[in-house]
Amino acid sequence: MNILTRILTAILLSVPCSGWAGEGWPGSALSAEDAMTVRADQFVSADQHRDWQVDLDQRGLRAAGSTAHEAYIDVLRERLIKAGIPNVYEEPVTLKKWEVGKWSLEVIGNADTDTDTDVITLPTASFVPYSGGTPQDGVRGRLELVQSDNDFNGDKLKGNVALIPLSKPKTTLEVFAEAAFSLYGFGQYPASARPYERTYFSTSQMAKKLDALKQAGAIGAVFILDEPASNALGLYAPYDGESRGVPALYVDKNVGHTLLTLAERGFDVRLMVDAKIRSVNSRNLIGVIPGASDELIVLNSHTDGPNGIEDNGPNVIVAMAQYLSRLPREALPRSVMVLLTTGHFAGAQGGQAFVDAHLDDETLGKIAALLCLEHLGAEEWVQGPGGRWMPTGKAEPYVFFMPNIPALIAAAKDAVNRADSAPTIIRGPTRPQGGGYFHDHVWPGEGQVFWGRVRIPTANYIAGPNYLFNWGISTADKVDYQRLQRETMAFTEMTLRLARTPMGQLREFAE
Structure with missing residues (x-):
């Protein structure tokens, strides 16, 4: 049965619905007048909305x-x-599902050392979804800082792990208000004076960066968010459903500072992302x-x-x-x-x-x-x-x-x-x-x-x-x-x- 047949069937067979009466759920039939101006007492309660919100949080x-x-x-x-x-x-609907198990980031020592002595595990904020997966024991490479687009060229990143700081653009609500049909609730405080800086703005070019890393031969990447650990935790972006083949992780600004020092000193890291797309x-x-x-x-x-x-x-x-x-x-x-x-x-x-x-x-x-x-x-x-x-x-x-x-x-x-x-x-x-x-x-x-x-x-x-x-x-x-x-x-x-x-x-x- 196609969608139009379903709609027509629903119209032809429909009977007046009194709804479901229960706690927080009004159930009485409404009148034609109630279609012109809605009745506030005939909607689910604020408590019901709160319960639904708590339920969503608990689903993770x-x-x-x-x-x-x-x-x-x-x-x-x-x-x-x-x-x-x-x-x-x-x-x-058939989807490309990102499946991730464990992920980790370890500092191994100087790049000239083959042994895994003095391994230190660093905390991470999250995996980068759809970035790519590693073998079970991860990938190891020299930590190489990416300071400009020029670093994607040549052999600097080939076989190594890229370290990329991300910064938030300094913007205001004018970015949206400049082509507005209408503004509501701005009063004497114009959009151009309202800061609008959001963490995820720094991830807007992630897909392009991952593509460039793949082209440069990088075996992995670590992205530094300009946020403390509490704000960086669990960032889920980008989410276009396309695997980039470069397993990557996010870290907060404090861990990022440590990694910047390690990159200067030529340390290796081992990056592991147990993930696949199916x-x-x-x-x-x-x-x-x-x-x-x-x-x-x-x-x-x-x-x-x-x-x-x-x-x-x-x-x-x-x-x-x-x-x-x-x-x-x-x-x-x-x-x-x-x-x-x-x-x-x-x-x-x-x-x-x-x-x-x-x-x-x-x-x-x-x-x-x-x-x-x-x-x-x-x-x-x-x-x-x-x-x-x-x-x-x-x-x-x-x-x-x-x-x-x-x-x-x-x-x-x-x-x-x-x-x-x-x-x-x-x-x-x-x-x-x-x-x-x-x-x-x-x-x-x-x-x-x-x-x-x-x-x-x-x-x-x-x-x-x-x-x-x-x-x-x-x-x-x-x-x-x-x-x-x-x-x-x-x-x-x-x-x-x-x-x-x-x-x-x-x-x-x-x-």
Whole structure:
């Protein structure tokens, strides 16, 4: 049964849904008036959102296609059914899964010494995903400092282990605000005066660096993060799903200082990364809330991630679904599809797979708009005394990416105002000519696939807190649950508004 048949069947066979009544889950049927202005008392409780966030933290790293990831997909399926979507199904996706066991970094001694006397094990922050694996006993080579791109040329790195310091660009929110359609919550404090320095910015060129190391003949690499151990722990980037064949590790700035001294003195290191990449079967989750027609508004987020903030979008969409599923069908001019994609941390393969699967049917043409929600309720944490991240007491800045479609921008402005989502920048693509693929993206976010590849009108709400890519850390203490609830209600209203907006207006692109 193809997707359109499923939608039509759901519409024809649907009956009014009273939802599931339970602790924190309202269950009464809603009226047509409730589709115009949502009722705050008819959403899951803040305590329920907190419980979901704690649950995500406890699952740890949900690497694409891993056991932890697939178990979470099963949980989300049950939550969607509980939210009033009985017709939840799965579409298969084949992923390149990064599997890692142990990893280590040892200092062996002077490079001219063949013996392994005085071996010292140094602490590491993390492995570099998809970098490459070593034999069980690792690889040994001279530690060679890379100070410029010229060091990738010649024989300096051949057969050796590269040591590469990474630095964070000094940026402000002007990097996003300079092409904004709208700014919310900036007041007298302009974007150009708001520092926006994030640890993961230093990893933006990692794929290119690993490719250059492979070309130079390096047998391994150590990347020094400009962060103390607490901030560097568990960084998971890059995640394009492509093996580079150069096993690599991250270390914090203190260990990095030691390694810089050892490199000057000509020491050898042994680097071990017990890892491989293999193809595995995963799945996208799809559910349909029947409306008055088979046209669609899509709610999208991804299911894999390193921690609870990356990504809590699916749980917010569950909360939205339990409201939308209790509205009368005639109050939904369009049906609502929930699309929870897999493989974001393997090159965004879930979104790509959905597009590929439906290029030859009518599904993509039925989608009037897509709303992608990521990293909701995030609080801002920045470096404090000693360099450790500390809360500022403010919300993490958000960027709402979308094409220049007036009806979409107007709906986004109202949603941001309804959520009191300050500060938020509503803006167009960062790379307008991007093709919608991982290394040819239109903007940073799962939703860019759908605009970049097939021009589905897409709005992608996303934040990039410092802790976004770190596995093994708590995020439940870094979420403002009152803001998260406001976002849930605001985006439910936005979904209903888009369901009422004529298709022609959603296809009206302003040059």
